Amino acid sequence: MAEWLREPGFAGTHATMGADISQFMAMLFTALFLVGGVQAKKGNGTGHHWLMLGGMVAMLAFFTSYYLFRQLGVLAFEGKEGFGGSQTLYENVFVPLLTFHILLVVIGLVMAIYMIVLGFRSQTIVDGHRTLHEAIVQTTWKKIGTMFGIVAGVVLLFFLGRGVTAGFSAGKLGVYLGLIVLIAIVFGVEMTIQRLWPNGARRHRVLGRFTIVVYCILFVTGSVTYAMLYILYPGRIG
Numbered sequence: 001m002a003e004w005l006r007e008p009g010f011a012g013t014h015a016t017m018g019a020d021i022s023q024f025m026a027m028l029f030t031a032l033f034l035v036g037g038v039q040a041k042k043g044n045g046t047g048h049h050w051l052m053l054g055g056m057v058a059m060l061a062f063f064t065s066y067y068l069f070r071q072l073g074v075l076a077f078e079g080k081e082g083f084g085g086s087q088t089l090y091e092n093v094f095v096p097l098l099t100f101h102i103l104l105v106v107i108g109l110v111m112a113i114y115m116i117v118l119g120f121r122s123q124t125i126v127d128g129h130r131t132l133h134e135a136i137v138q139t140t141w142k143k144i145g146t147m148f149g150i151v152a153g154v155v156l157l158f159f160l161g162r163g164v165t166a167g168f169s170a171g172k173l174g175v176y177l178g179l180i181v182l183i184a185i186v187f188g189v190e191m192t193i194q195r196l197w198p199n200g201a202r203r204h205r206v207l208g209r210f211t212i213v214v215y216c217i218l219f220v221t222g223s224v225t226y227a228m229l230y231i232l233y234p235g236r237i238g
Contacts, residue, residue: 014234015226022062023226029059030219037212045130049119052208056112063109085233094228101221106182108218111211113186118207122200137200144187152180 009020032055039047083090124133159176197203229235 009230013230015230019226019230023222025058025062026219026222029055029062030215032058033212033215037208040208045123045132046128049123049130053116053119056116060109060112063105083229083233084235085228089233094225097221097225097228101218101225104214104218104221108211108214109182110186110189111207111214113183114189115204115207115211117186117190118200118204122204132201132204134199134201136198137203138194138198139190141191144191148184148187151183155180155183 005016005018005021007017009015009017011020011023013020015023032051036048036051036055039051083094085094118137121137122132122135123130125131155176159173193203193207197206
């Protein structure tokens, strides 16, 4: 699998197969989120629900695969040899842009998990149609602690299971611990935000708009980085 991802991509650039798949998936996610946002504005709650849920689940699965295999990213740290531009351009433009993009990836993953949970908690189904329910949607620290313990346990069991078959390493452990930290951040966000917007429907609308903006900026920064790395200033990648 890893060797195949290093082969030349299908887009006709200097990118690897993994990089082209990453860029294509980013385009697909962004399109789903934008169409889902349009459906929400039109009052089509059911269409909005399935478009956003499908996009977010697919995005989470994709980025989880990226971090597990460490080969799928357009934006993997290739080092200076992966960037064919000048040292000045690399340090002052490429690295800051890449860093900003990775920060947005983390925010996007946190918001994806949070919005999936919030979407189910704040919706109601009336005559077969999904709509937001104008009600207080809050949880307690006890419930949060229980859910986090269960999820963290599942993640660690998955790590142990893969470790038995594929071997253990500090890098793999770091990935799984990072996933647990990410989940903890999601729960922390929930406990903070639910005090600012206790009404679940209003919270969903406000954070939904914010999340879509984040995904759009994420796609733009990723596309610019892809262009710099594989079209404008290709290096010795792969």
